[in-house]
Amino acid sequence: MTVTTATTAEDAPTPVSVTMTKALNQALRDSLSDDENVLVFGEDVGRLGGVFRVTEGLRKEFGPERVWDSPLAESGIVGTAIGMAMAGMRPVVEMQFDAYAYPAFEQIVSHVAKMRNRTKGKVSLPLTIRIPYAGDIGGVEHHSDSSEAYWCSTPGLTVVTPSNPADAYSLLRDSIASEDPVIFMEPKSRYWMKDELSLPVQTAPMDRAQVVRVGSDVTLLAYGPTVRTALAAAEEGAEHGLAIEVIDLRSLSPFDDETVSASVRKTTRAAIIHEAAQFGGYGAEVAARVTEANFTHLSAPILRITGFDVPYPSPKLEEYFLPTAERILDALESWDWEL
Amino acid sequence: MTIDVPTSRSHRSLPQLQPISFIGADGQPTGVPTDGLTIPSDRTLLGLYQKMVQVRRFEAQVTHLTRQGRLATYPSAAGQEAIEVGATTALAPGDWLFPTYRDSASLLTRGVPVTEILSAFRGDWHCGFDPNEYHTSPAATPLATQTLHATGYAMAAKLKGEDACTLTFLGDGASSEGDTHEAFNFASVWQTPTVFVLANNQYAISTPLREQSNATMLADRAAGYGMPGIRVDGNDIAAVFAAVTAALERARNGEGPTLIECLTYRMESHTNSDDPTKYRDAEEVEHWKQFDPIDRLEKHLRTARILDDATAADITASAEELATSVRDAMNTDAEVDPSELFAYVYANPRANLATQQEKLEAELATAAQP
Ligand SMILES: Cc1ncc(C[n+]2csc(CCOP(=O)(O)OP(=O)(O)O)c2C)c(N)n1
Numbered sequence: 001m002t003v004t005t006a007t008t009a010e011d012a013p014t015p016v017s018v019t020m021t022k023a024l025n026q027a028l029r030d031s032l033s034d035d036e037n038v039l040v041f042g043e044d045v046g047r048l049g050g051v052f053r054v055t056e057g058l059r060k061e062f063g064p065e066r067v068w069d070s071p072l073a074e075s076g077i078v079g080t081a082i083g084m085a086m087a088g089m090r091p092v093v094e095m096q097f098d099a100y101a102y103p104a105f106e107q108i109v110s111h112v113a114k115m116r117n118r119t120k121g122k123v124s125l126p127l128t129i130r131i132p133y134a135g136d137i138g139g140v141e142h143h144s145d146s147s148e149a150y151w152c153s154t155p156g157l158t159v160v161t162p163s164n165p166a167d168a169y170s171l172l173r174d175s176i177a178s179e180d181p182v183i184f185m186e187p188k189s190r191y192w193m194k195d196e197l198s199l200p201v202q203t204a205p206m207d208r209a210q211v212v213r214v215g216s217d218v219t220l221l222a223y224g225p226t227v228r229t230a231l232a233a234a235e236e237g238a239e240h241g242l243a244i245e246v247i248d249l250r251s252l253s254p255f256d257d258e259t260v261s262a263s264v265r266k267t268t269r270a271a272i273i274h275e276a277a278q279f280g281g282y283g284a285e286v287a288a289r290v291t292e293a294n295f296t297h298l299s300a301p302i303l304r305i306t307g308f309d310v311p312y313p314s315p316k317l318e319e320y321f322l323p324t325a326e327r328i329l330d331a332l333e334s335w336d337w338e339l
Numbered sequence: 340m341t342i343d344v345p346t347s348r349s350h351r352s353l354p355q356l357q358p359i360s361f362i363g364a365d366g367q368p369t370g371v372p373t374d375g376l377t378i379p380s381d382r383t384l385l386g387l388y389q390k391m392v393q394v395r396r397f398e399a400q401v402t403h404l405t406r407q408g409r410l411a412t413y414p415s416a417a418g419q420e421a422i423e424v425g426a427t428t429a430l431a432p433g434d435w436l437f438p439t440y441r442d443s444a445s446l447l448t449r450g451v452p453v454t455e456i457l458s459a460f461r462g463d464w465h466c467g468f469d470p471n472e473y474h475t476s477p478a479a480t481p482l483a484t485q486t487l488h489a490t491g492y493a494m495a496a497k498l499k500g501e502d503a504c505t506l507t508f509l510g511d512g513a514s515s516e517g518d519t520h521e522a523f524n525f526a527s528v529w530q531t532p533t534v535f536v537l538a539n540n541q542y543a544i545s546t547p548l549r550e551q552s553n554a555t556m557l558a559d560r561a562a563g564y565g566m567p568g569i570r571v572d573g574n575d576i577a578a579v580f581a582a583v584t585a586a587l588e589r590a591r592n593g594e595g596p597t598l599i600e601c602l603t604y605r606m607e608s609h610t611n612s613d614d615p616t617k618y619r620d621a622e623e624v625e626h627w628k629q630f631d632p633i634d635r636l637e638k639h640l641r642t643a644r645i646l647d648d649a650t651a652a653d654i655t656a657s658a659e660e661l662a663t664s665v666r667d668a669m670n671t672d673a674e675v676d677p678s679e680l681f682a683y684v685y686a687n688p689r690a691n692l693a694t695q696q697e698k699l700e701a702e703l704a705t706a707a708q709p
């Protein structure tokens with residue numbers, strides 16, 4: 001992955017080990033410093049620094065008028081953020097867990113997504129809704145949902161998700177700076193993932209996918225938590241002589257057709273990997289649109305390697321539910337490779 | 340360990356049982372305790388009278404045009420003019436209004452041009468006006484959602500140290516929605532300069548108030564959020580105006596939000612496509628006619644010799660002028676441009692929308708060929 005630092009080579013700080021949580025925290029800190037209209041509020045984001053500590057220290061640094069604990073009501077959090085954005089602020093709100101964003105569904109779908117359109121562009125809502133999502137952390141029920149398909153099927157929303165600390169920083173800064181409202185999905189199981197990097201960092205533009213491993217035989221499309229799984233599969237595939245290209249989608253809506261089509265035309269085979277259930281999931285849209293645009297270049301149908309069509313399971317069963325490198329490689333074997 | 344027991348409440352706990360009212364249905368002073376509110380001057384009342392006459396004419400004209408098929412649908416506020424006009428007039432120009440589908444009359448009072456007010460009801464996809472120009476949010480149809488926007492806007496104004504207050508309307512039905520309760524709570528915890536004007540017209544489409552809430556009165560709910568709640572006769576514009584003015588003053592002084600329940604009655608059907616005979620009888624509607632907000636103010640103003648026949652005739656004439664302009668505006672078909680479907684969804688342009696727009700334009704070009 002290409003990472004360019006904002007500073008020049010001479011004064012670039014030496015890279016240090018940074019977790020995704022720390023990168024997100026720094027992105028919020030830098031956004032709060034750069035723009036006095038940026039506000040951070042939500043459940044326990046002030047004194048505690050959020051249940052995942054993403055907002056740690058920010059209340060102390062910027063004061064309770066910029067970073068504060070709100071009453072516990074998600075529709076209230078998003079609904080008031082809309083009013084603040086109408087007044088020229090750039091609120092960044094946290095939904096404590098994926099499934100706890102659902103009380104805010106009406107505000108997000110009926111207002112956040114539509115305000116700009118129904119005011120003919122007169123009122124934009126530059127607000128960012130952070131949603132920790134997905135499983136693989138041994139969470140009890142309601143703590144591991146992948147809700148991206150709901151947001152992606154709503155015109156008016158921008159949906160992004162980082163898979164690594166550098167993107168976490170860069171995408172969050174870009175989301176906060178965006179005039180359009182952004183659903184910013186944070187893969188919980190990657191919060192503690194570390195990378196060597198120096199902040200601030202500017203990675204690829206917010207609406208672009210990234211080729212994170214080059215290969216010529218298959219394209220694996222992954223995002224958020226499944227990028228690491230796809231890379232593991234590619235590593236293992238290489239041992240069996242399979243050159244797997246891995247694309248980190250980063251932006252789920254809009255979808256980077258250009259990067260994906262270029263890769264698929266090269267490899268002629270693709271699979272999409274996500275934790276969410278398969279039926280009506282994000283992978284269905286990806287498979288359909290990539291097929292429509294590249295049908296004559298494809299040697300095989302696009303596969304979806306996803307969670308099962310069941311509610312996200314209990315911690316004891318999640319290992320059977322989550323897509324693994326083995327399951328990916330098994331799925332690839334199902335293709336007729338003679339074609 | 341001890342638990343602190345409160346020794347007093349931060350505000351008067353529950354509203355008085357009798358709705359605050361200055362001018363009775365007969366145009367005479369009611370003698371009802373007014374909880375510290377003072378009746379507006381007769382000059383102010385004359386101005387409010389004029390606006391109510393205009394608004395009533397507007398509602399009648401638009402309802403008529405809707406029956407003729409010139410609008411897709413229309414929810415009239417006929418009978419509720421005192422709330423629409425009284426509350427909206429109390430606002431300062433810099434304050435922000437967060438209306439609902441029921442509140443076209445408040446937009447008219449706020450100065451939004453007729454064609455812009457009616458744009459969405461004519462079937463267009465946008466709210467019709469520039470919210471920033473009129474300091475007025477697009478009317479919300481998802482019930483109660485706007486109460487949170489009003490709270491958030493007021494919070495931003497407070498954080499920025501600006502003087503702006505917000506006012507939002509909601510109905511008795513909407514008061515059961517979760518967003519209403521979240522807004523009351525957020526506004527009170529944050530002490531935002533927000534006024535909640537609850538137009539209790541006793542029906543949510545067909546559902547009567549007694550099946551909506553078991554509270555003695557809806558204004559009682561304010562107490563649970565640590566916010567002052569009052570109940571006024573929503574057909575007495577003197578009471579509505581005085582209550583909203585006082586609430587805005589409190590808000591501007593940093594004393595937080597207020598809930599004002601205004602008792603009223605919807606004289607028309609819910610929208611033109613509703614059949615009210617299924618849930619309320621003609622006698623009930625007849626009964627409410629005697630509490631008409633305009634009649635009583637007219638009686639009061641004539642008794643006070645503020646309104647004479649000549650002025651009344653002028654006011655009627657100006658309302659007729661407004662009706663004519665509504666008819667004219669609605670007699671021309673609104674121009675729609677299909678390409679606009681794509682123009683405003685995102686600030687950052689999107690390739691998939693551009694492709695779809697091209698396809699639609701090609702379709703239209705083909706269709707246009709002889
Ligand atoms: C969330 C939501 N649910 C249902 C509706 C459909 N609906 C529109 S108006 C209405 C009744 C509202 O009654 P009330 O709040 O008393 O206001 P009124 O129409 O009497 O002014 C309903 C159920 C809606 N607009 N929004």
Ligand SMILES: [Mg+2]
Pocket residue numbers: 510511512538539540541542543544
């Ligand atoms: Mg009602």
